[in-house]
Amino acid sequence: MAETAAAGTGMPQLDLSTFSNQIFWLVVTMVVLYFVMSRVALPRVAAVLADRRGTITSDIAAAEEYKLKAQQAEEAYNKALADARAEANRIVEAAKAEMQAELDVQIAKADAEISAKSAESERRIREIRDSALEMVTDVSKDVTGDILRLFDAKADARSVNAAVSARLKGGA
């Protein structure tokens, strides 16, 4: 009996009569535990772990894709911005050129008017001067004739005129 054997050694561990019982139940236990673990528990945990790894991998891939998309969007935005700048510059240049052309036309027109007006003025000044010169000649002739008449000098109009003209020309 177990207790008497234990009493003999003091250590129940060395009681050989219980060995067969322990070994039998150990084998039963290990077989049951092995099947429970290998058939039920471990596949479940492995499936959950694989599932999680798969989800993490696909999430990282999705994040990578979104990042790429964001980069593309940024590039598109920058390109649109550059295009808009170029377009604005082009419009400014065109407006400047148009205004310059109009200005040139106006300036040319103004120049032409000015030159026409100055030519007219010149012409009129010349006329006035000519008429003034003529009047001076006439007055000179008249004055000369009158002077000659006052001095009772006989002089016909023709010779007086000639003399005055000669003098004026010489003096001029």
Place this chain on the structure above:
Amino acid sequence: MRLGKARVRNKGTRPVASESGGLSIKPMEQFEVKALFGGDISWYTPTNVTLWMALTVVAASALMIYGARGRALVPSRAQSAAEMTYGFIYNMVKDVAGHDAVRFFPHIFTLFMFVLFANLLGLIPFAFTTTSHIAVTAVLALTVFLSVTTLGFILNGTKFLGLFWVSSAPLALRPVLALIELISYFARPISHSIRLAGAMMAGHAVAKVFAGFASALGAAFFVPVLAVTALYALELLVAVIQAYVFTILTCVYLRDALHPSH
């Protein structure tokens, strides 16, 4: 131990515990195998061994199946514990025994769960520690030893004997080394089993002795109670570490069987 013997001797004559003056500490009584329903113990009798081994299976299943039942992407605490246990043993098998040892992962995991929960359940007061019995640990260690040796010969044939022939040593030394290697190889199951049973038995016996002092010392009972508390924390550590050691040694032996070359 001496007290235990004295007590047991008394028991033979008179089954009363009081004659040794109240100080009747029986540290080994907790290891006795008893039939659950009385009567003699034959090989199939349900005993406290049966009960505590069944509880070990229940506890291991509770962690690995009930704890991990949520199968959640973000694990609960129990599921996380189950997954960490899985990952811990899986990585141990892979790192120590190599990638081709992963097919033996369920066997090693079963071994670890059994030893771990048998050790831990044994810490419950009035529990029976199945792993404190040399019969149990010896069967486990011998199973490991025989399986690994058979596996070594099946996988490697006679090359498995290269395990004992240290080719990196000088030729003259090799026969001597071979003898040493051979002896240490056969000593493996002995140390493998006695280490576990001894650690479990010693810790529990000491705890029982201190607990016995507590009842005998009267007013100063708190001294041994404090000692038992400290010892209990240490025993918890020992229970886990011994399960770990038993498993990692199994992995080391398995590696030798898979890759016998030094």
